[in-house]
Amino acid sequence: MQYKILIVDDDRELLKMLNQYFTLKNYTVMIAENGIEAMEKISANPDIILLDVNMPGMDGIEVCRRIRDRVSCPIIFLTAKVEEQDRVIGLLSGGDDYILKPFSLKELDARIIAHLKREERLHRKTEQRFYGDLVIDYASKCVHMKEKTLDLTKLEYDIIEFLSMNPEIVFDKERIYEKIGGYDAEGDSRVVTELIRRIRKKMKMYSEHEYIETVWGMGYKWAK
Incomplete structure (x- = not known):
């Protein structure tokens, strides 16, 4: 399968290098030099x-x-920023991963492959699971409560999916972030804590049941 990759960067030399590299890797490469151009190319899916x-x-x-809200594909940030708060903001805005400049092309390639393989596994899932008022549809990557679809970001859904497919097992924040963050992700407890807080807030609009339980000093688990 030939994957389509959209690369957005204002550094023309970097765009040229990445274009050549991923074309040789048999990707269909689309490039954009700014945000406006990127928005226009999203329609290519x-x-x-x-x-x-x-x-x-x-x-x-x-x-x-x-x-x-219009694309569900993985988004990997390319950034020269190293401050934790910058990474947190990026992930909470809807990104799936980040890699710091300057980066190794082999590492970037490995991260991309990991995310694409994960998307393929998700697309093969057709199972639905029911927990009282809550329904998780793994094929469409949607969560419904009392027949209402929860407005979840991709990372919020990924946490629900991961925990719900491993019920009653306690995972620490670093392990959760590693599973949702892709290849060789570094644990970031602030991101996981904030994402779970948001998930609980959205769920509480429809039910008082705590589907994600805090196990103090250890982490979180999915409660049936």
Whole structure:
């Protein structure tokens, strides 16, 4: 299968290098030099997006926020920023992963492959699971409560999927982030804590039941 990859960066030399590399890897490569151009190319339905954070005008964070409701494919941020808060903001805006510049092409390639394989596994799932008022549809990657679809970000859904497919097993924050973050993800407890807080808030609109339980000093588990 030939995957479509959209690469967004204002560095033309980097775009040229990535274009050549992924073309040789048999990807269909689309490039954009700014946020506006990226927005226009979303209609081509890429399988994965590489998105530079630091672009003039509309930066990568804003692009991600604007397109996330329209695309479900993985988004990997390319960034020179190393501050934890910057990474947290990027992931909570709807991104799936980040890689710091300068980066190894082999590592970037490995991360992309990991995300694409994970998407393939998700698409093969047809099972639904029912927990009282809650229904998880693994094929469409949707969660319904009392016949209402929860408005979840991709990472929020990924946490629900991971925990619900491993019920009653306690996972620490670092392990959860590693599973939802893709290849060789570094644990980021602040991201997981905030995502679970958001999930609980959305669920509480329809039910008082705590589907994700906190096991103090250990982590979180899915409660049947």
